[in-house]
Amino acid sequence: MLEDQDMSVQEAAAVVRDARVRAREELVISTPLVYMAWGLVWLIGYGAMWLSVRGQHPYTGPSGVSIAAVFVLAGFAIAAVLVIASKAAAGIGGQSVRQRRIIGSTWAIGYLILLITAPAVSSSVSARTLALISFAGPVVLAGLTYILAAALGRDRPALAAGAWLVIVGTSCAWLAPAAILATCALAGGGALLLMAVIETRLRAHDS
Amino acid sequence: MTAETELDPVIHAPARLRVVVTLATLRDGDNLSFTRLQELLGLTPGNLITHLRKLEDAGYVTTVKSGSGVASRTSVSLSPQGRKALDNYTAVLRQLLDSASADGTSPQ
Numbered sequence: 001m002l003e004d005q006d007m008s009v010q011e012a013a014a015v016v017r018d019a020r021v022r023a024r025e026e027l028v029i030s031t032p033l034v035y036m037a038w039g040l041v042w043l044i045g046y047g048a049m050w051l052s053v054r055g056q057h058p059y060t061g062p063s064g065v066s067i068a069a070v071f072v073l074a075g076f077a078i079a080a081v082l083v084i085a086s087k088a089a090a091g092i093g094g095q096s097v098r099q100r101r102i103i104g105s106t107w108a109i110g111y112l113i114l115l116i117t118a119p120a121v122s123s124s125v126s127a128r129t130l131a132l133i134s135f136a137g138p139v140v141l142a143g144l145t146y147i148l149a150a151a152l153g154r155d156r157p158a159l160a161a162g163a164w165l166v167i168v169g170t171s172c173a174w175l176a177p178a179a180i181l182a183t184c185a186l187a188g189g190g191a192l193l194l195m196a197v198i199e200t201r202l203r204a205h206d207s
Numbered sequence: 208m209t210a211e212t213e214l215d216p217v218i219h220a221p222a223r224l225r226v227v228v229t230l231a232t233l234r235d236g237d238n239l240s241f242t243r244l245q246e247l248l249g250l251t252p253g254n255l256i257t258h259l260r261k262l263e264d265a266g267y268v269t270t271v272k273s274g275s276g277v278a279s280r281t282s283v284s285l286s287p288q289g290r291k292a293l294d295n296y297t298a299v300l301r302q303l304l305d306s307a308s309a310d311g312t313s314p315q
């Protein structure tokens with residue numbers, strides 16, 4: 001591009017618009033994709049576990065296949081989010097890098113605690129309590145992580161998503177195990193998919 | 208405070224405008240490496256350095272070099288003054304476009 005090339009006002013407006021769109025595509029993490037990845041994991045994963053426990057009398061827990069499917073799907077979602085985030089964050093330094101590390105490690109530590117706690121207490125708590133820790137726990141944790149992300153990044157949609165997930169996870173305390181799974185699938189996964197749509201529209205509006 | 212009516216000549220050049228708009232996408236407190244900025248804008252290193260120098264002279268961007276040898280990294284960030292200048296620039300641009308469409312003329 002030529003040095004100090006003269007531009008008309010229309011050309012300048014086009015430069016601003018194009019540069020803004022390209023910079024957002026390249027430098028901003030695609031939150032709609034992140035919401036969609038986790039929304040699908042929850043909708044399909046919790047949905048599969050719910051289908052496997054539906055009609056169980058007495059409740060014995062989700063099938064091994066459905067639990068394995070959740071871990072495989074979650075693995076794909078984690079990989080997808082890492083790829084999306086590292087691509088957008090390449091070359092960026094400063095405050096948001098530290099914030100992302102805090103958010104990521106908070107979620108990872110919380111999830112690790114849940115993974116250790118659930119099997120450790122499985123023999124001493126009721127099936128309903130175990131279902132609450134194992135299934136609603138990750139939803140509350142994700143909600144709190146979104147609230148933390150919102151607080152650090154001043155992100156109102158993330159605050160709304162986080163508050164909703166905390167409400168969904170907490171409301172599971174009054175539900176039976178099968179209903180907990182259905183609630184997490186529909187009200188948790190469904191909400192994340194809705195957030196993907198809302199974020200897409202907000203981004204289109206900002207452009 | 209008087210309203211600006213002219214486009215800031217420091218920003219009103221295609222390459223510098225793209226530099227400022229790209230850096231404005233970053234959050235406050237963030238910076239971008241020189242190589243990523245160059246890759247995004249498709250400018251040669253020499254060309255980008257020239258434009259960054261003009262923006263730096265105006266106080267719109269800050270460049271910081273850290274490390275040494277192969278580990279050295281030059282990071283570029285938009286200063287609060289640069290962010291304000293871009294806001295003013297886009298406001299004036301909008302005004303000119305609005306008045307042109309009201310008059311049915313084509314502003315240059």
